[in-house]
Amino acid sequence: MADDDAARLYQAFVSQDPATAISVIEQARDGGMDQGALFDTLFAPAMALLGGAWASGAIDEYTFTQASVVAEQITSFATPPATAQDTGITVLVGSMHRDHHTIDKDIIAAALKDAGHRVIDLGADVRPSEFLERAEETGARIVLVSAQMMATARAVARVREMFAAAGRDDMLLLVSGGPFAADPALAREVGANGVARGAESALKLVARIARDRLGAGERP
Amino acid sequence: MTGRSQQVRLAEGLARQGHVAPAVNACYQALRIDESDPFVHCLLAELMLSGDFYDEAISAASRAIELDPECAPAYLALGLAYDRRGGMWDRSILVWHELAEVVPDLVTAHVQLGEAFAAAAFEEEAIDAWRRALELDPSEARAMYNLAVAALKREGMATALPGFRKAGELDPSQDDLFFSLAGVYDDGEEAPDPADVPPDRKSRIAAAYGLAFEEDYFAAAELIRLILDEDADDAEALGLASYLYLKQEAANEAMACALRALTISTRTPTAVYCLGVAFARRQGLARHAARVFSALAKAVPDEPMPHVLLAESLLALQRFSAARESYLTAVALDPACVRARFGLAAVLFTEGRHAEADWEIRRAAYHDTRRQGLFWALYDEYAEGRS
Numbered sequence: 001m002a003d004d005d006a007a008r009l010y011q012a013f014v015s016q017d018p019a020t021a022i023s024v025i026e027q028a029r030d031g032g033m034d035q036g037a038l039f040d041t042l043f044a045p046a047m048a049l050l051g052g053a054w055a056s057g058a059i060d061e062y063t064f065t066q067a068s069v070v071a072e073q074i075t076s077f078a079t080p081p082a083t084a085q086d087t088g089i090t091v092l093v094g095s096m097h098r099d100h101h102t103i104d105k106d107i108i109a110a111a112l113k114d115a116g117h118r119v120i121d122l123g124a125d126v127r128p129s130e131f132l133e134r135a136e137e138t139g140a141r142i143v144l145v146s147a148q149m150m151a152t153a154r155a156v157a158r159v160r161e162m163f164a165a166a167g168r169d170d171m172l173l174l175v176s177g178g179p180f181a182a183d184p185a186l187a188r189e190v191g192a193n194g195v196a197r198g199a200e201s202a203l204k205l206v207a208r209i210a211r212d213r214l215g216a217g218e219r220p
Numbered sequence: 221m222t223g224r225s226q227q228v229r230l231a232e233g234l235a236r237q238g239h240v241a242p243a244v245n246a247c248y249q250a251l252r253i254d255e256s257d258p259f260v261h262c263l264l265a266e267l268m269l270s271g272d273f274y275d276e277a278i279s280a281a282s283r284a285i286e287l288d289p290e291c292a293p294a295y296l297a298l299g300l301a302y303d304r305r306g307g308m309w310d311r312s313i314l315v316w317h318e319l320a321e322v323v324p325d326l327v328t329a330h331v332q333l334g335e336a337f338a339a340a341a342f343e344e345e346a347i348d349a350w351r352r353a354l355e356l357d358p359s360e361a362r363a364m365y366n367l368a369v370a371a372l373k374r375e376g377m378a379t380a381l382p383g384f385r386k387a388g389e390l391d392p393s394q395d396d397l398f399f400s401l402a403g404v405y406d407d408g409e410e411a412p413d414p415a416d417v418p419p420d421r422k423s424r425i426a427a428a429y430g431l432a433f434e435e436d437y438f439a440a441a442e443l444i445r446l447i448l449d450e451d452a453d454d455a456e457a458l459g460l461a462s463y464l465y466l467k468q469e470a471a472n473e474a475m476a477c478a479l480r481a482l483t484i485s486t487r488t489p490t491a492v493y494c495l496g497v498a499f500a501r502r503q504g505l506a507r508h509a510a511r512v513f514s515a516l517a518k519a520v521p522d523e524p525m526p527h528v529l530l531a532e533s534l535l536a537l538q539r540f541s542a543a544r545e546s547y548l549t550a551v552a553l554d555p556a557c558v559r560a561r562f563g564l565a566a567v568l569f570t571e572g573r574h575a576e577a578d579w580e581i582r583r584a585a586y587h588d589t590r591r592q593g594l595f596w597a598l599y600d601e602y603a604e605g606r607s
Contacts, residue, residue, distance in 0.1 A: 039508070044479055047472070051480025054473075055461075056452035068472035075472075075502065082503035103373045104572045110376020111538055111570070181572060198571035199377070200540040 006045035013050055013067035014059055021074045036080050043078035047071065084116030089210050090140040092131060094122030096156055101148035104176055104198075108144065111199035117206060128158040132166055142209060144174040144196060153179035153186060160191030172209055176202065224603060225250065228259050235263055236596065243267055258287040258294065259603070265297035266595050274305035290605075292326075293598040295319035299332055304586055309340040327357045328594055334366055335585055339578060343370060361390040362588050365562040369581070372566050380566065381536055385500065388532070391559050394497075397525035398463055401489040402456075404429045414439045421447055421454070428460055437464045455481040459490035466497055474498045492516050496529060506536035517546070524553040528560045535563070540570045556587035 005028050012021035028042055029035065050071070054064040076082075093109045095102055102124050113119045120138055122130060131143050147153040156175055163171045176196040180187050187195045194209075196202035224232070231246035247264045250257065265281035268274075278301045284294035295315055302312035316333035319326060334349030347370055353363035368383030388394055399405070411430030417423050424443045431440035441464050447457040458481035465474035475498040481491035496512035499505040510533035517526040531546035544567040550560035561584035568577035 039505070047476045048479035048483045051458065051476035051478070052452070052483070054476065055448045055454075055458055055480055057449065064473060064476075065470070068470065068476065071472045071476075076504070079502065079504035080507070103569065103574070106374060107372065107376050107570050110378060114376065114378045114538060176572065178572065198540065198573075200538065200570065203538060 003045070005042055006049065009042055009046035010049040010053075013046065013070045014053065014063060016066050016070055018070050018073045021070060022077055025074065025077045038078045039080070043071075043075070084114060086118070087116045087210065088118070089142065089206065090118040090120065090138055091206060092120050092122060092134055092138065092140045092143045094126035094131065094143075094145060095124040096145055096147040096152040096159075097125055097127045098155070099147050099149060099152035100124045101146070101177075104148070105144075105146035108146070108176060108196060108199050108202045111203055112206060115203055115206075128155075128162040131159050132162045132168070135163075135168070135171060136166075141170065141213075142172045142174065142206060144176060144202065145192075147175065147177040147179060150179050153177055154190065156192065157190040164191075174202070174205055224259050225253065225257065227253055228257060228263070231260065231263055232599075235267055240267055240271060256287055258284040258291045261287065262291055262294040262297065262599065262602075265294060265301070266599075269297050269301055269304075272304070274301045277301035278305070290322060290602075292319060292322045292602050293595050295322060296329075296595055296598055299329070299336075300589055303332060303336065303582065306582060309336050312336040313340065313342075323598065325356055326594075326598075327353050327360050327363075328589065328592060330356065331360060331363050331366070332585065332589075334363065335581065338366070338370070338581075343373070346370065359390045361387045362558060362562075362584065364390060365558070365584070366581070369562065369566055369569065369577075372569055377535055377538065377566070377570065381532070384532060384535070384563065384566070387562070388528075388559055393525060393557065393559065394529075397523060398490060398493055399429070399433060400523065401493055401520065402429055402460070404433060406433065410434070411436065411439075414442055417443060419446075421450065425457060425460070428457075432460060432464060432467075435467075437467055440464055453484050455485040455488040455491065458484070459488050459494060462491055462494035462498075466494055471498045471501045489516065489519060492519070493526075496533075500529070500533060500536075506533050509533040510537060517549075522553060524550040524557050524560060527553070528557065528563060531560070531563050531567075535566065540567050543567050544571075555583075556591065558584045558588050561587070 005024055009021055009024045012024060025038060025042065028038060050067055053059045091112055093105055095105050109119050109121045120134060122134060135143060145156050145159055147156055160173055172193045173191060174194045174196050175187050175192040180195045181197050194205045196205055227246065227250040231243050231250055234243035234246055244267050247260050250260045261280045261284035265277045265284060268277035268280060277297055281294045281298035281301060284291045295318055299312055299315040299319060302308040302315060313333065313336045316329050316336055320329040320333060330349050330353035334346040337346035337349055350363040350366045353360050364383060364387035368380045368387060371383055372380035411434050412427050417427040424447050428440045428443040444457050444461045447454055458477045462474045462477035465477060474494055478491040478495035478498060481488045482495065492512060493516060496509050496516060499509035499512060510530060513526055513530035513533055517530050520526060527546045527550040531543040534543035534546060547560050547564040547567060550557055551564060561580045565577040565580035568580065
């Protein structure tokens with residue numbers, strides 16, 4: 001069946017008929033084929049047929065090029081989505097008050113965004129009260145505070161105090177930056193729930209929070 | 221003063237041949253005859269630099285510049301000595317500025333100036349310097365890598381990745397991998413005229429590789445057509461056809477040929493490579509590209525480039541620690557691989573390991589500038605100007 005579909009898709013390429021090509025893909029999807037499998041089981045075999053037809057001289061160079069243009073036009077229907085789906089999880093990100101280092105924070109924020117999280121980047125030099133205010137406004141439950149200096153890292157404790165004073169003990173506070181990487185005890189001292197040791201670490205932490213909390217029926 | 225003394229010429233000859241210790245001795249003897257000869261100090265700086273004696277190189281190059289502020293090769297040696305030594309970015313910036321004024325079209329001066337600015341946290345100035353380098357030479361890969369790293373620092377990996385890929389395409393080492401997989405090496409012989417190629421498969425495919433190596437893609441394609449007309453199931457010919465399409469930015473045609481080749485024979489490494497590259501150029505196919513490059517890296521584990529390509533696909537998947545491992549493998553296989561060093565630097569930035577990342581960029585510059593051998597070009601130009 002998949003072979004037939006691939007042959008139909010190939011025929012649509014060669015006939016320069018993007019509408020038929022899309023409909024072949026839609027039919028396969030409607031028939032239960034997973035989006036992730038469309039490329040391997042349909043698009044790639046059709047492209048192999050196209051390559052074979054060009055090699056054997058069944059189609060000329062011009063047709064090969066035009067068929068490739070059609071393939072280009074419909075690629076997005078057959079490939080996995082280029083961007084991650086929205087996870088629905090909001091993460092507030094910012095560099096601590098009096099801290100103007102932004103590189104780590106920016107890289108982490110971008111990685112979280114690329115993974116489909118809703119990132120609200122508060123920038124650099126963010127006061128503890130602003131973290132609380134924006135958390136209240138957006139409903140975010142995860143806050144990631146970056147601090148690259150010892151003094152500003154210690155000052156992250158004020159963010160936790162601010163949350164506690166507002167009765168928001170449910171807020172999940174993640175920290176990142178050199179002082180926290182160098183001294184794991186520091187994160188506990190400032191009341192953090194976890195240390196992001198870089199972009200991948202931040203992704204894993206947020207994924208774990210999401211899994212645990214979603215498992216408990218909550219959405220962070 | 222004009223020209224060089226016989227003693228200087230002796231030192232120079234030894235240095236050009238890589239006889240470092242005798243060349244250094246000859247330099248000291250030349251200095252005993254004339255301490256105020258900028259050529260000797262400049263040569264000594266280069267020799268010290270080649271032995272990684274940075275303080276000595278700085279001292280000799282500084283003396284050469286004192287004696288003649290127009291001594292361009294001494295500026296080069298001084299700037300490189302500052303950069304390789306590290307921690308002297310303020311001075312390095314001044315030197316590269318100066319060299320860029322003395323030799324305005326020297327691309328490396330702008331690239332190094334940018335790296336010195338970046339190390340001193342002048343990001344905007346660094347970006348301007350790398351852009352200037354690319355204006356002078358659009359194929360300057362290191363300037364492009366640096367711009368990609370700058371994009372990573374500001375906007376994350378998704379923005380930086382196209383820059384890494386673009387830089388990778390400027391870097392000739394990726395094409396070298398294709399020809400290495402095909403078992404084709406530069407024998408110094410010119411590729412034959414397609415009209416003179418004997419009408420047998422072996423001669424045609426050899427000639428097609430030769431023409432592709434010389435970037436005569438249309439002539440190579442004509443020979444491939446002749447091979448396929450006789451046997452449409454020639455997987456190797458299809459692999460080369462795929463490469464030729466890739467070089468013409470026709471990723472879908474390349475994908476079609478590579479897939480067909482692999483349908484015929486999965487043991488066609490050139491087609492595996494082309495398929496991976498075609499996948500890597502498509503949004504949403506990073507996982508496919510990683511799978512293909514992973515297979516290629518396993519098939520040719522001693523080649524650094526498949527590990528680099530795999531690492532870049534892993535970056536697109538945000539699998540940074542796995543990418544780090546692949547880059548480390550590539551660097552272990554080829555410490556001079558600039559692309560792997562920059563990629564590793566990018567991963568280290570994502571992990572907040574800035575000092576190590578900066579070190580990798582410095583190592584990339586170290587190997588790149590050693591490879592370029594710019595000193596002798598500037599030296600000869602300088603000598604000509606003074607004769």
